Amino acid sequence: MKFLVCISNVPDTTTKIAFTPDNKEFNKAGVQFVINPWDEYALTRAIELKEAQGGGTVTVLNVGEADTEPNIRKALAIGADDAIRVNAFPKDAFFVAQQIASIAKDGGYDVILMGKESIDYNGFQVHGMVGELLGIPTVAPAMKLDMSGNTATLEREIEGGKEIVEVNTPFVASCQQPMCEPRIPNMRGIMTARTKPLKVVEPVGDAPRTEVAVYALPPKKEGVKLIPAENAGELIKLLRNEAKVI
Amino acid sequence: MSVLVVVECDGGEVKKSSLEVASYGSQVAQMLGTTATAVAVGEATEANLAQLGEQGITKVLYDAEPRLKDFVNGAYTKLIAAAAQQEDAKVIVLANSNIGAAVGSRLSVRLQASLVTNVIELPKNEGGQFTVKRGAFSGKALADVVLSSDRKILAVKKNSIEALHEAGKTAQVESFSAQLTDADFADAPKQVIMQEQTGGVLLPEADKVVSGGRGMKGPENWNLIEDLAKALGAATACSKPVSDVDWRPHHEHVGQTGITVSPNLYIACGISGAIQHLAGVNSSKVIVVINKDPEAPFFKAADYGIVGDVFDVLPKLTQAVKELG
Numbered sequence: 001m002k003f004l005v006c007i008s009n010v011p012d013t014t015t016k017i018a019f020t021p022d023n024k025e026f027n028k029a030g031v032q033f034v035i036n037p038w039d040e041y042a043l044t045r046a047i048e049l050k051e052a053q054g055g056g057t058v059t060v061l062n063v064g065e066a067d068t069e070p071n072i073r074k075a076l077a078i079g080a081d082d083a084i085r086v087n088a089f090p091k092d093a094f095f096v097a098q099q100i101a102s103i104a105k106d107g108g109y110d111v112i113l114m115g116k117e118s119i120d121y122n123g124f125q126v127h128g129m130v131g132e133l134l135g136i137p138t139v140a141p142a143m144k145l146d147m148s149g150n151t152a153t154l155e156r157e158i159e160g161g162k163e164i165v166e167v168n169t170p171f172v173a174s175c176q177q178p179m180c181e182p183r184i185p186n187m188r189g190i191m192t193a194r195t196k197p198l199k200v201v202e203p204v205g206d207a208p209r210t211e212v213a214v215y216a217l218p219p220k221k222e223g224v225k226l227i228p229a230e231n232a233g234e235l236i237k238l239l240r241n242e243a244k245v246i
Numbered sequence: 247m248s249v250l251v252v253v254e255c256d257g258g259e260v261k262k263s264s265l266e267v268a269s270y271g272s273q274v275a276q277m278l279g280t281t282a283t284a285v286a287v288g289e290a291t292e293a294n295l296a297q298l299g300e301q302g303i304t305k306v307l308y309d310a311e312p313r314l315k316d317f318v319n320g321a322y323t324k325l326i327a328a329a330a331q332q333e334d335a336k337v338i339v340l341a342n343s344n345i346g347a348a349v350g351s352r353l354s355v356r357l358q359a360s361l362v363t364n365v366i367e368l369p370k371n372e373g374g375q376f377t378v379k380r381g382a383f384s385g386k387a388l389a390d391v392v393l394s395s396d397r398k399i400l401a402v403k404k405n406s407i408e409a410l411h412e413a414g415k416t417a418q419v420e421s422f423s424a425q426l427t428d429a430d431f432a433d434a435p436k437q438v439i440m441q442e443q444t445g446g447v448l449l450p451e452a453d454k455v456v457s458g459g460r461g462m463k464g465p466e467n468w469n470l471i472e473d474l475a476k477a478l479g480a481a482t483a484c485s486k487p488v489s490d491v492d493w494r495p496h497h498e499h500v501g502q503t504g505i506t507v508s509p510n511l512y513i514a515c516g517i518s519g520a521i522q523h524l525a526g527v528n529s530s531k532v533i534v535v536i537n538k539d540p541e542a543p544f545f546k547a548a549d550y551g552i553v554g555d556v557f558d559v560l561p562k563l564t565q566a567v568k569e570l571g
């Protein structure tokens with residue numbers, strides 16, 4: 001079975017967010033980029049399923065410029081077999097989805113796995129767009145994924161519960177915990193990753209449909225009002241009379 | 247030309263987030279000089295749908311097909327696309343929920359629309375540009391996004407828009423059919439399993455949340471969290487390490503890698519306030535922190551705080567809520 005795992009290159013979760021002076025772009029200076037945490041679930045689960053099937057391939061795909069390659073190599077070190085980078089800045093979700101759909105179709109992939117959402121742009125939309133572009137089902141967000149032959153059984157999170165869904169290949173799923181325990185690269189993985197194939201291709205498709213005009217930081221909090229512990233009940237009065245939330 | 251609003255219903259009732267979505271849609275319609283129609287999904291009653299008039303909706307389309315009671319991506323997408331065609335909808339508004347995102351993303355491709363999720367304000371339509379504000383970088387930033395397609399889809403974040411309540415106004419409820427076939431239900435769930443919620447309050451929809459971290463010491467102490475939550479009518483939540491060690495179920499874990507909540511009130515008990523935790527709660531209107539360490543980073547993000555022991559403070563708070571009546 002052929003697995004395609006889409007990974008997004010995002011600022012580390014502890015990053016202090018700042019923008020360029022014109023507030024039009026995210027300021028990358030000094031920022032450490034990582035594989036989007038949710039995409040690590042997709043990657044590890046694909047590798048586990050491949051191992052369980054005793055054959056097949058796991059390809060990682062990123063839409064990004066050359067500076068994303070260290071994280072693509074990291075995905076190869078974790079256990080993907082090969083990688084594709086679409087050489088373009090990921091302009092918007094629709095642009096990215098078109099690249100993924102085109103590669104998925106040409107490569108005849110059976111299972112297309114992603115993360116639930118990117119932690120930078122928080123779009124939560126690429127998976128649905130890819131499914132629609134390919135005319136195949138998308139299950140998002142999935143907490144569990146098992147395969148038996150060409151049929152997958154997934155647990156999809158819904159507000160307040162979960163659904164058990166069955167789909168046949170090809171399909172798209174976006175992954176989140178507790179799907180698996182994301183793997184970290186070991187020494188052998190890091191060595192072999194250097195020689196695994198990483199193909200660079202040029203983008204296809206139509207223009208993006210959205211554009212960020214300007215970024216801003218959220219308004220600052222006024223500062224905390226402390227209530228002495230021995231007087232804890234006072235807090236409840238403030239929540240009712242001052243904050244008016246209870 | 248019109249604005250189409252997707253309204254999610256459950257057990258006959260319109261979800262609170264959908265009342266916000268309806269109010270958002272009717273205000274966009276007013277801005278564009280048109281009216282707002284709703285299309286309802288899930289289990290609804292005619293009386294509750296008619297009441298959407300209070301949120302400024304003039305007409306509600308409803309397909310009573312029983313298989314639409316639970317979420318089915320294929321069928322929901324086709325139904326809403328058909329409603330959008332019939333109503334010549336230029337703007338489609340839905341909730342930024344798991345259903346809204348799943349349907350919205352497919353619709354954007356099918357209807358060649360610009361899609362913006364996580365929307366937190368009404369749009370601006372000035373100088374030929376349609377712009378809307380959304381949250382990004384897990385609540386650490388805001389972005390003004392321009393939608394360039396003729397058709398636009400907006401997924402509105404919970405609790406960012408005040409629901410309208412114009413008492414006495416009713417919407418006209420019309421039955422609607424998208425001629426759905428068995429094929430549209432191919433991805434229907436085999437089974438739907440709902441979790442038990444503390445006091446029956448659903449965390450993602452909750453107005454108030456009481457949340458516990460490692461400072462609670464063990465699952466046997468969660469009655470303190472639950473008692474306060476019950477007294478307040480709040481949902482319960484937890485930090486990631488707490489669900490990792492199974493003190494609490496995974497669906498209660500909030501943060502960067504859990505669910506994002508934006509209630510009016512978030513009470514954090516024995517949670518340090520790591521940046522990844524804040525990412526899931528930082529758009530709450532009022533944040534209360536109870537922690538014995540005055541240096542805990544959470545205090546920097548809080549509106550109210552108590553430096554103290556949760557085992558001492560929580561019972562006092564529960565008592566004080568009960569005394570409020």
Ligand SMILES: Cc1cc2nc3c(=O)[nH]c(=O)nc-3n(C[C@H](O)[C@H](O)[C@H](O)COP(=O)(O)OP(=O)(O)OC[C@H]3O[C@@H](n4cnc5c(N)ncnc54)[C@H](O)[C@@H]3O)c2cc1C
Pocket residue numbers: 006007008009025026036038039061062063064089090091092093094096113114115116117118120121122123124125126127174210211212213
């Ligand atoms: C400086 C900057 C400016 C940006 N400007 C815009 C803008 O103007 N408009 C706009 O819409 N977006 C913009 N983005 C967001 C960027 O284009 C996103 O990567 C893209 O929109 C997809 O992210 P998402 O949050 O929508 O994806 P989601 O739908 O949240 O992602 C779901 C999954 O899709 C996969 N995925 C996402 N992105 C990629 C990728 N690049 N390669 C491979 N797989 C991927 C991952 O598996 C991910 O977990 C900007 C980002 C940056 C850093």
Ligand SMILES: Cc1cc2nc3c(=O)[nH]c(=O)nc-3n(C[C@H](O)[C@H](O)[C@H](O)COP(=O)(O)OP(=O)(O)OC[C@H]3O[C@@H](n4cnc5c(N)ncnc54)[C@H](O)[C@@H]3O)c2cc1C
Pocket residue numbers: 013037458459460461462484485486487488499500501502503504515516517518519520521522523526536537538539542554555556557
């Ligand atoms: C990629 C990544 C993603 C992550 N995603 C998430 C996420 O989604 N959600 C999340 O929550 N975390 C997440 N984390 C983990 C996060 O970094 C923190 O480790 C975690 O939030 C800490 O949980 P905590 O506050 O419960 O525990 P701790 O950090 O151990 O804090 C416990 C607090 O309780 C206080 N305390 C102890 N005893 C008492 C008492 N008797 N009375 C009052 N206070 C007391 C202590 O002073 C301390 O501040 C993520 C981490 C990474 C690296």
